Amino acid sequence: MKNHDFFNPSIAVVAILAFLAMGYIGSFNYRFEDPLNSNVILTVIFSCTVFIISLITIQYKITLESSEIDYLSEKLLLILTIVALILQALNLVLLGGIPLFNSELKANATTNIWRIAYPLFLIGVNFLLAKYYNRKYLILVMLGALIFGLNGYRTSVLGILGSTFITLYYLDKISRKFGILFIAIIIAGIAGIGYIASQSIIGQTWTLNPLELIFYRAGFTLEVFEKIIPLAGTTNGKILSMIFSSGSPRTFIGEYVLHYTVCLTSTLFGPVMLDFGYVGLTVQMLFMGTFLGLIHKIKKGIGIGIYSIILTHTLIWIETGPTDIMIWFLYLIGLIYLIIIYRKGKSGVKLKTQPK
Incomplete structure (x- = not known):
């Protein structure tokens, strides 16, 4: 465990693919008429690819040297x-x-x-x-x-x-x-x-046991995302506005996608796909890869706590979707921490030069 960083941001990709696999198995075994279609699988793979590209870029290009904050x-x-x-x-x-x-x-x-x-x-x-x-x-x-x-x-x-x-x-x-x-x-x-x-x-x-329920939930959540893909970009930012105002984004998704009042989880990709389509999905995955890559570089003192909180809830979002304003607040704390370190002059940000 000391020789490997098991919780570097790329674990998000591992978790996404594991969730996809569980959902695919679940779509066979329970109340779903057909297994997940290729659009779901290809969209998930596309999202992971964008995330990895942004993460590699940050890890290769930028070096951060963190320092401790003393007033807590x-x-x-x-x-x-x-x-x-x-x-x-x-x-x-x-x-x-x-x-x-x-x-x-x-x-x-x-x-x-x-x-x-x-x-x-x-x-x-x-x-x-x-x-x-x-x-x-x-x-x-x-x-x-x-x-x-x-x-x-x-x-x-x-x-x-x-x-x-x-x-x-x-x-x-x-x-x-x-x-x-x-x-x-x-x-x-x-x-x-x-x-x-x-x-x-x-x-x-x-009559599902606890283990069966996990596969069922994964399958159902990905089935919701499957139904979202043909509706990509049709809500024009309404879900995003609800996150930062009033209302229930997950209930709105249930009413919009399934046409009855139910609070739904729709994966990490569902809300942004409904709002902004593939362009929005690309921007979101670029942002998350970049942000997690930066926060990962300041793992010292409370920086460890900040990274742990943000990474954990990003992993949770793989199922639930990024519709919780309080978790975005935790992202904001991470951003503030980066700014404080930079402004205190205790962290250097350098672009690595490429070898000729």
């Missing part, structure tokens, strides 16, 4: 983390129950309190581990995964456990046994929450 104290980060946990606990109290076990509560669980608490916890706990590592802070990680997991969304658990795992990896705190245990907890957590939440849906009659 251990006490401040600990307070922010605890405040985030309290806010989420308050959110559950105000909801009047546990959304994980009640689909009606789950539909209303992503309140404004949650939208503040979740990114605040991610920032607090990852910065705390990255800058002031102490094994006792792993208790906060598990507590956060539990409390936010009660909202009924797998992505929250994956976001917390995945980002902290990557943070610990770059701190060289992952032994083989610890790594296996942590990954087992992540898999069990997301599979268990997904299964329990699906069973709590009123009127559902599924």
Whole structure:
């Protein structure tokens, strides 16, 4: 593990292709009439190619030398983390129950309190581990995964456990046994929450086990993307405007694509394809490859935490789609961090000269 950077940005391509493979298998085994068509496969491969080109360009052309930011104290980060946990606990109290076990509560669980608490916890706990590592802070990680997991969304658990795992990896705190245990907890957590939440849906009659449900969800999400491709560019930026204003982008996608009210995940590529077609998809993948490549170069101190958070949620977007304003806020924090380092004069940005 010390000799290889397993979590460099190219892992996104591996994850995309793995998701495509699971979805292709799922499209055979469950309620889908036909396997995924070639348009889906070719579009995914095209997107990966654009991402790789932008990533290679950044890694080859630009060198960043990072330095630490000193004004985030251990006490401040600990307070922010605890405040985030309290806010989420308050959110559950105000909801009047546990959304994980009640689909009606789950539909209303992503309140404004949650939208503040979740990114605040991610920032607090990852910065705390990255800058002031102490094994006792792993208790906060598990507590956060539990409390936010009660909202009924797998992505929250994956976001917390995945980002902290990557943070610990770059701190060289992952032994083989610890790594296996942590990954087992992540898999069990997301599979268990997904299964329990699906069973709590009123009127559902599924008989899928947790493993089958993962393949089913991948297949269904890619089937939604398959239906989006012929509609490419027809929403003219409406989804993008909804992300940064009001409304539910995923519900809008459900109504627009399937013609009934349902909150849909549509892959990393679906929303931008609906809004801007292949041109928008190309721009998005160029941006993500470039941005992740730059953030990857500043993995020092809280820079490790920033990269871990952004990479993890980019991987989550492979299924859900980039429709969450709070995650774009985390991208913004990464951008601000890059600007701060550059303006402080503690980081040099150099273009490598090409050999003649």
